[in-house]
Amino acid sequence: MPCRRYVIYVAWNDKKYKLGMSANPQIDLSFLNRNEGYDHIAYISSPLPLAVSDYVLSTISKPQERIGKDYSSGLKLPLVSSPARSVKRIIDAKFKQVKKELEQLKEECFLEKPLHFSSKSISIDYFSLHRYEDALEDILAGRIYYRREIERRLKERGIELDNLDVLLHLSTLRGQVQQVPSIKIAEPDRMVCNRCGHHERIKKAYCNVGKRECYFCEGCLMLGESKPCEALYAAPARPRMQENYVKSVRLNLDIAFSLPQYEAFEALARFVRKDSLSEAMVWAASGAARPEVAYGAIREILKRGGRVLFGIPRKEIMEEMNYRLTQAFPGVTVAGVRGKVTKAVKDPDIVLASAYHALKYYRNFDLVILDEAEAFPFRACDMLVNALRRARKTDGKYVYITSTPDSAMYARAQRGEVKVIMIPLRVHGIPLPVPKMIVEKDIQGERKIPDSLFGLVRETIEEDLAQLLVVVPDQGTSARIGAFLREKFMEMAYGDADRLLMSTGCQDEEQQRKVNSWVRGEFPILVTTNLTRRGDVAPNTNVIVVYADNPTFDEGALLQLAGRVGWSDSYPTGKVWFIASRMTRPIEGAIRKINLLNEEAEKKGLLETGAVKRSDLKS
Structure with a gap:
């Protein structure tokens, strides 16, 4: 389907004017003449991609001008010039603004001056289109779709329309449907996908249809291309x-x-x-x-x-x-x-x-x-x-x-x-374990294994008699830490190191088997990049996050990892350690938020409160 182009226009009569954009401005003039009394229109741009015309229109006009504004609105003195002179000044000023905005966007404007039209030469078969308004409204109620999706849903109802674009545009003019570009221009150098909301995943591409540079959104690509030249149509749900x-x-x-x-x-x-x-x-x-x-x-x-x-x-x-x-x-x-x-x-x-x-x-x-x-x-x-x-x-x-x-x-x-x-606290009523920060400056760059690591491992399995989750940034580090711990266990004659620990990561084909074995308690120590399911937690667990200052561990990830400790009644006072070369904002934020939850629980007197049976909620 060819890329639709949109013209920015000014419509007016002897009392007011309004700005708009349309792929077929004659439809707009016919509608505005029939419903609001506008009898003239002037094109102030050449046909433009939807996202460009939408951005320029929003930049050069105020909301009231897009609804309809009296010539004298907002003026402190009575209007002395004629409406014809007023609208000419408005059109000329808006035309200059359009050219300036297009220049900033590096878009060409092929108009040398505004083009003027009257309503006399325009005719639309409103009666034929009216028959399909209810079907369109029913399809779009509470939904947001592309034209192709609307067309498909109409065909499922046995309706095929040659003038679907006209029907959609008339619904937009009535305010029943909202039209937006699939990718909008937020600023001259920044685009946002109106379908999924991404802005950092907008990529450049060449459009073979429009024969020009274009863009698409990588964030929602699996749903089909979201492009600046395509329109999304939306309507609020009807009351039930x-x-x-x-x-x-x-x-x-x-x-x-x-x-x-x-x-x-x-x-x-x-x-x-x-x-x-x-x-x-x-x-x-x-x-x-x-x-x-x-x-x-x-x-x-x-x-x-x-x-x-x-x-x-x-x-x-x-x-x-x-x-x-x-x-x-x-x-x-x-x-x-x-x-x-x-x-x-x-x-x-x-x-x-x-x-x-x-x-x-x-x-x-x-x-x-x-x-x-x-x-x-x-x-x-x-x-x-x-x-x-x-x-x-x-x-x-x-x-x-x-x-x-x-x-x-x-x-x-x-x-x-x-x-x-x-x-602020779990059902057992015990305060959340607060992570202990261990700073080892010489591990910066993640080449050196922390000196404190093996001591914490021994504390967990010898003193706490607990299982241990050692979390690292990547699979290579997982293998390296795993090999280090095996060597240490062999030096201290702990026996078969493979019965004590396993290392894994997201690229390990046996990751889930190893995780399941650790959850069942078949071995005490798991070195991993992260876990993948809600059930991948063991009841009696301590956690060590190694190289916690790595960008992989944002505040949310650190909070989630700390949350794997202390959740069970059998071991509510588990331990969490963050080993890093320095304190970072994510580490500081995670510790601060855990402390805030504990303070809130203490302030409300909730510590060590029992469960409350709420069978009376069956009403």
Whole structure:
């Protein structure tokens, strides 16, 4: 399909003017003449790629000018010149601004002067197009699609349109549909993907269709190319009939909450019921969060006939979450969306979606939940976070459950822009183990093995009688540390070193077998780059992070690794060591946040409190 080009224009009558852009400005003039009384139009740019025309239009005009502005609006003195002179000055000024902006973008403008047209020569068959408006509205309600996707869904309904572009543009002019470039120009030297939100993964390419340099987004490439010349069309969800009344929703929650978990449950329910803030962060100690703390908030939304979206960072937990929600909310429709197969559930109350499917939603849900704690040891990707925020209705709520709050969300929470709900300790009520920092300056560059390492290994297996997880930045270091420890054990006549430790990494084909054996307690020491699943933890564990100042270990990774210690009742006081050549901001931040959680638990008098049975939540 050829690249569509868009013209920036000024439309006017004797009272007001407005700016817009269109691939066919005559359609705009016909519509504006019919509905708003505009009878003239002037092109102030040559045809441009969508992203270019969108950026230039937003730069040279104010929002009021794109809606329609009176000539005298904002003037302190009465308008003395005629409308014709006023609009001529406006058109000439805007034309100069367009040329200046295009010059900065290194785009050519082939117009020497604005081109003027009247409404007399334009005719559109509105009656024929009107027959398909309902189908288009139904397809786009609460969704964001490319033209090709809309065309495919119309064909599935037996509708084939030669003038789909005209119908889409008229819907845009009416304000029923929003049109944006798939990749937008944020600044002259910076682009952002409107589909997935990435800006650092925009790559240059040559467009064979447009015969010019172009761009695509590498972040969402597996969904098809996102390009500056392609449009995305979106429309908010329509109100549900159920939203007109309050209904009873049964919550079957037969579990034991700790006191902090129950307080978080109640706080989230109050948040969606009456809080003025639109976003809440549930900051939980690693291993202390559970999805059920959000079920009170979900019930509040369902009672009002609203819809809920659960963002799932890992597809492996989709079926488990589907089962848990179905059991907790009998009679409520729950749909899991992932891969190419989707269970056909029309207008479900609760939707579970992976990142790629969440990207298709637009202003659709009253409550959006991201349970990052369930992704352990992974963190939710930026694409999923961006998709979930876009899927929330403008007056909806967003809940972020995490043990490793990202810096941007944490900063917003500090400014009071996000409600913070804390679950500062685990069910057993023992304070979180605080990592001990060991600085060895001579290990900078990671060529020298830390002197303290073997002593900490012996302390773990001889004194604490615990298992040990030694985490390193890469697989080569894993093999080197593993060989060093084997040699040390042989020197001290510990016996068969292979029965004491194994080393592995992400490139090891036997990684999962070794991890499973360590989890089962078949050997005490595992040297690894990282673990891959929620279940890859042993109950009686200490952790050593070697070369913790390596960029691989950001603050979130260090918090997750520290969270592998002390979670079990059998060994709640496990030990964590960070060995590094220097203190870094991620190390300092991870230790500070663990201390903050412990201080919060102590301040609230929560230490060593027992579990509270909440069978009364079945109402």
